Amino acid sequence: MSETPSITERALQIWHAGVKAVDSEALVRNAIQVTDNELTICGHSIPIHDQKKLLVVGAGKAGSGMAAGVEAAVKGSLLEKQLLGWVNVPADCVRPLERIHLHAARPASLNEPTAKGVFGSKQILQQISSLSPDDICLVLISGGGSALLPAPLPPVTLEDKQAVTRLLMSSGASIQELNCVRKQISEVKGGRLAEAATCGTLIALVISDVVGDPLEFIASGPTVADTSTPDEAAEILKRLVKDPQQVPATVWEVLENNRKPSSELKKSYQTRVINQIIGSNATALAAAKQTALELGYEIYSMGSENEGIAAEIGVELAEVCLEFYAGRGPIMRPACVLSGGEPIVDLSSTQNPGKGGRNQEVVLAAMQRLWNEEISNVCILSGGTDGEDGPTDAAGGILDTTILQQAYTLQLDPDAFLKEHNSYPCLAACNGLLKTGATQTNVMDLRVALVQ
CATH class of the missing domain: 3.40.1480.10 (MOFRL domain)
Incomplete structure (x- = not known):
């Protein structure tokens, strides 16, 4: 007995039952259906043909499982041979996949941007900006994506960004406040990753790690138009950091030079951008x-x-x-x-x-x-x-x-x-x-x- x-x-x-319900591989696999002629992602259908490339990029603690879910969903279909990708994940989440490269963008248990993360982000930017209008881009976004997808906006350096992140975290900044500042000094956050894409359709699958599931705050919203402003970021820094001189001068410079709110993704041609939450608390x-x-x-x-x-x-x-x-x-x-x-x-x-x-x-x-x-x-x-x-x-x-x-x-x-x-x-x-x-x-x- x-x-x-x-x-x-x-x-x-x-507790484990709750965690299992948001298994990243299963959430993605269930979100994608492929037939001989059509790719359907969360109800959004896209015709497919031999020439169409499916690029998968992304960042987050769930990135490994999410990428595996994509591979499982397209296995045996016409799209399998057209699949390639690069996803930034923590080092302890790296595993061999058939078509998608998992890049160790930071060590385990260090939730900070690193030089390897910057390298991975540049690879993603290069790949996403080399697509044709017939191609499809699938962006996998999950919690931890902000630190795993660092691309400081010059002249801000990685060291400057690390310093600001540490200052805000040690000052009790909320995830919303932290992400507001991150977006204003980044080449990818606040919708800038989607702006860099040159494909016809970009779909972001999102596993939310933010209260209320606001798309623009999850991993700092790399595929969502930024509604925050440089002035708001400056106000957060002035309010939370006791000594403003601790904030690198390059950060103040970027905030001053970019005091233009972005209300929509600015693209010279039409790219359909779809953001879909597939799992949450x-x-x-x-x-x-x-x-x-x-x-x-x-x-x-x-x-x-x-x-x-x-x-x-x-x-x-x-x-x-x-x-x-x-x-x-x-x-x-x-x-x-x-x-x-x-x-x-x-x-x-x-x-x-x-x-x-x-x-x-x-x-x-x-x-x-x-x-x-x-x-x-x-x-x-x-x-x-x-x-x-x-x-x-x-x-x-x-x-x-x-x-x-x-x-x-x-x-x-x-x-x-x-x-x-x-x-x-x-x-x-x-x-x-x-x-x-x-x-x-x-x-x-x-x-x-x-x-x-």
């Missing part, structure tokens, strides 16, 4: 809910658009669990609380921030809130669906009664670790890290809390 799964095993099962949340229902839980969903401060999200999750544990919640036990979105960690609150990520900080804050509570049969799990949480090898963290007891035994002080944003060593010491490796998808974070 098999043993009954523990509460933590059930939480993991629910809501997709993962729905699958997690279905699995939780099958396991016998009542569901309390906090939705897929939760932002704010990571530590506050953790406290809120713990408070909800305490309410359900006491029988005061809107649903009865056994209860499953689901939450999606992407909070931030404001590192400016300490001069020497430690090691961790937003999901680990969520769990550490929940640990602090539950530290003196008499509670059992509760599990709180928070994980990045991409398998990465900050500059660490963990996807996030887990808290259950055993982990909490281990923290007690080791006399860990969650408050002290929280003040230094040092969640990783604390959770590592009490076996509270969630490690999955790269999942090759990315739809922000998924949180699962169970109360038996």
